[in-house]
Amino acid sequence: MNRSRISLLAGIVLVISVLFYQPFRNLAGSIILLPLTATKAVFRFVVQIPFLARLSEDNQTLRNTVLEQHLELVRLREELRHLEHLEALNEQTEELSGISAQVIGRSPIPTQHTILIDRGRQDGVVVASIVVNVGGVLGRVIEVYPKTSLVLLLTDPDSRVSSLVERTREMALLIGMSHAECRLIHLDSDADIEIGDRILTAGLGGPFPKGLTLGSITRIKRDEDTNRAVAWVRPEADMGHLEEVMILWPTEFQ
Amino acid sequence: MKLFLGCVFLHFVLVQWFSPWWVPNLTLVGALLGICLQPARWWMYGLAAGWALTFWSTRHPQWLVGCFLVIGALVALGSRQWNLSDGRVQMGAMACAMAFFAAVILWIDHIAFWPIAFNVLIWWSVSVLAVPLVREVGKACRVYPN
Numbered sequence: 001m002n003r004s005r006i007s008l009l010a011g012i013v014l015v016i017s018v019l020f021y022q023p024f025r026n027l028a029g030s031i032i033l034l035p036l037t038a039t040k041a042v043f044r045f046v047v048q049i050p051f052l053a054r055l056s057e058d059n060q061t062l063r064n065t066v067l068e069q070h071l072e073l074v075r076l077r078e079e080l081r082h083l084e085h086l087e088a089l090n091e092q093t094e095e096l097s098g099i100s101a102q103v104i105g106r107s108p109i110p111t112q113h114t115i116l117i118d119r120g121r122q123d124g125v126v127v128a129s130i131v132v133n134v135g136g137v138l139g140r141v142i143e144v145y146p147k148t149s150l151v152l153l154l155t156d157p158d159s160r161v162s163s164l165v166e167r168t169r170e171m172a173l174l175i176g177m178s179h180a181e182c183r184l185i186h187l188d189s190d191a192d193i194e195i196g197d198r199i200l201t202a203g204l205g206g207p208f209p210k211g212l213t214l215g216s217i218t219r220i221k222r223d224e225d226t227n228r229a230v231a232w233v234r235p236e237a238d239m240g241h242l243e244e245v246m247i248l249w250p251t252e253f254q
Numbered sequence: 255m256k257l258f259l260g261c262v263f264l265h266f267v268l269v270q271w272f273s274p275w276w277v278p279n280l281t282l283v284g285a286l287l288g289i290c291l292q293p294a295r296w297w298m299y300g301l302a303a304g305w306a307l308t309f310w311s312t313r314h315p316q317w318l319v320g321c322f323l324v325i326g327a328l329v330a331l332g333s334r335q336w337n338l339s340d341g342r343v344q345m346g347a348m349a350c351a352m353a354f355f356a357a358v359i360l361w362i363d364h365i366a367f368w369p370i371a372f373n374v375l376i377w378w379s380v381s382v383l384a385v386p387l388v389r390e391v392g393k394a395c396r397v398y399p400n
Contacts, residue, residue, distance in 0.1 A: 105270065106269050106270055108265055108307060109274065110273070110274035110275045110359075112363070178365050179369055179370060179373070240272075
């Protein structure tokens with residue numbers, strides 16, 4: 001008697017729990033619906049058997065579509081990156097006139113840092129045109145052909161740019177060394193320069209207008225005996241990975 | 255000649271992606287292996303390699319062409335003394351040729367400071383080590399005799 005009472009009580013509690021306690025209701029619903037769901041799944045599978053071959057084709061087509069859309073997405077992203085790059089270049093150099101260009105070649109001789117760009121005499125490029133990118137000055141055009149031009153980079157040993165330290169306006173000369181860094185010379189040993197100082201073009205002689213970013217100081221060596229200091233400058237622009245550049249007309253053409 | 259042209263092409267492609275200091279001097283490797291195969295045509299390989307490398311050079315192209323001709327002539331002369339088909343002799347010749355070439359380009363550009371020595375050493379090493387690799391690839395592509 002007691003056992004039947006306990007069973008009855010447990011049954012009532014269970015029914016109440018199933019009716020009113022949400023997790024139990026969900027569980028009970030799932031258990032009740034399980035055979036129905038399984039039957040429906042089997043039925044759908046049987047119904048789909050004649051279409052399996054077509055489903056496989058559809059699957060392949062969809063995979064191809066996804067792949068094509070993925071490639072399109074990659075292309076559009078690349079195009080967007082290119083446009084953003086050009087926009088940034090235009091913002092940086094809006095007061096200077098010029099045209100954009102693509103880098104199409106680079107000198108295989110490691111001591112001669114030159115690049116070939118896809119704009120030439122037909123596009124209005126002249127010798128001594130300035131080449132920049134979002135990082136700053138890259139170099140200047142030294143040879144012009146009908147459709148291409150050869151650019152001497154800042155890091156080439158023949159490159160000489162009159163420069164100034166942005167913070168203290170110290171004047172110096174930036175020379176290339178066939179290395180990732182350039183050297184800033186003609187500084188007094190007590191020159192007010194620090195590591196991290198930004199170096200800009202001084203605009204004195206040569207084609208470069210005043211105020212374009214060249215790089216920042218990474219190392220300083222002061223020699224009290226000769227009263228001279230030398231600083232090493234890492235160009236702001238990554239010379240190793242150049243794609244799009246902007247050609248600005250030299251100062252005398254502005 | 256196919257091996258040489260392939261080397262020149264690959265050299266130009268690789269330097270578009272990596273710093274020329276890290277890319278083996280495949281133009282010199284191709285020219286050297288070409289001269290090892292046909293020592294009588296040293297002048298042709300020397301001129302072709304010189305022209306290919308000076309295509310975008312800005313300074314002293316005559317020095318660079320001359321350097322290749324000297325290397326070609328010396329390797330051709332060496333063929334009378336040594337067996338140039340031997341891989342070790344080829345690597346030895348490449349080591350000397352690269353040292354000479356590196357010295358010439360540093361000298362004509364007046365570059366002499368310590369940090370560049372590390373770059374030159376890397377360039378010299380990868381160029382010398384590229385010789386057996388290029389030879390094996392040439393054999394696989396049937397442009398270099400087995």
